[in-house]
Amino acid sequence: MSTQELSKIELEGIEFLIKRDDLIDPYLSGNKYRKLYTLIQTPKEKYNKIISYGGTQSNAMLSLAKLAHDKGWEFLYYTKPISKVMREQRVGNFYHSLSFGMQHRELSEEIYKEFIASLSLNLDAKTYIVHQGGADRGAKEGLKVLAEEIRNLNLDIKAVATPSGTGTTALFLAHALPEYRVYTIACVGGSDYLKEQMRALAPIPENLTILEPKKRYHFAKLYGEFLDIYKRLLDAGVVFDLLYAPALWLTLLEKRIEGVLYIHSGGLSGNESMLERYREKAKRTRKCKKL
Ligand SMILES: *Cc1c(COP(=O)(O)O)cnc(C)c1O
Numbered sequence: 001m002s003t004q005e006l007s008k009i010e011l012e013g014i015e016f017l018i019k020r021d022d023l024i025d026p027y028l029s030g031n032k033y034r035k036l037y038t039l040i041q042t043p044k045e046k047y048n049k050i051i052s053y054g055g056t057q058s059n060a061m062l063s064l065a066k067l068a069h070d071k072g073w074e075f076l077y078y079t080k081p082i083s084k085v086m087r088e089q090r091v092g093n094f095y096h097s098l099s100f101g102m103q104h105r106e107l108s109e110e111i112y113k114e115f116i117a118s119l120s121l122n123l124d125a126k127t128y129i130v131h132q133g134g135a136d137r138g139a140k141e142g143l144k145v146l147a148e149e150i151r152n153l154n155l156d157i158k159a160v161a162t163p164s165g166t167g168t169t170a171l172f173l174a175h176a177l178p179e180y181r182v183y184t185i186a187c188v189g190g191s192d193y194l195k196e197q198m199r200a201l202a203p204i205p206e207n208l209t210i211l212e213p214k215k216r217y218h219f220a221k222l223y224g225e226f227l228d229i230y231k232r233l234l235d236a237g238v239v240f241d242l243l244y245a246p247a248l249w250l251t252l253l254e255k256r257i258e259g260v261l262y263i264h265s266g267g268l269s270g271n272e273s274m275l276e277r278y279r280e281k282a283k284r285t286r287k288c289k290k291l
Helices: 030-035 037-041 059-071 084-088 092-099 109-122 139-152 168-176 191-199 224-236 245-254 268-290
Strands: 006-011 014-019 049-053 074-079 103-106 127-130 159-161 181-185 208-211 261-263
Touching (some): 059 092, 092 103, 168 181, 168 208, 191 208, 224 245
Parallel strands (some): 159 261
């Protein structure tokens, strides 16, 4: 189910190679395929239920929904209370996850933290819990496989780049590829928070570089320059996600970092609803200008 496909693009006079992990599967691709690799390889008889929790537009949620669907496992997903708009949406990750049979449970703000903490305490042998965003030591195995694929490309390039949420991907990739530099960027919270998240999983190796963006971006907010770089990358021939990839691309270009293999982290299924939000915003802006 893996891919060795590469794309080459040029931006601002710099050439980049891209490892197309987005092509692995439409719903279970990119770094979620890597992080869930061990679970994907697990025989279906081993479990009958997967539990996870987190955001309602999460790519990890959709990947798990697809995985559970393929394995014939039940999938329970806990979130904080969701809006009516979200419940009725016919696009986006939440909608698609429900169509794969995900069972959604809402928890009130007050009990959320405590309830999530208690989940791991009451598991039977047939149930597996995946922590938010797939941040799990089990992700190590899948990133070793990715590292091996990168080595087997036999490129002159000795640096890779991939964006971070929990940092699980970049961290374990750096561990598995000590002879490469691994560039990443914090997309959820700042660099200090990212380091904290990483250290909870494993020590941060010397070959991992966390780049500082020119400006502090807030996760899942809309930025004109994000849409702009998304369009430039699209024109160059590759579609990227609108949550993680833009900050890293903008920073690679701003710092003029050359000789990089970009590991496509997938997440394209979320673009539908993000593009809708950008369109709504553009409409509102036009209205304001008219007034
Ligand atoms: C989940 C995700 C990330 C972040 O991965 P981490 O391992 O949590 O750092 C990056 N890009 C995309 C598209 C994702 O869906």
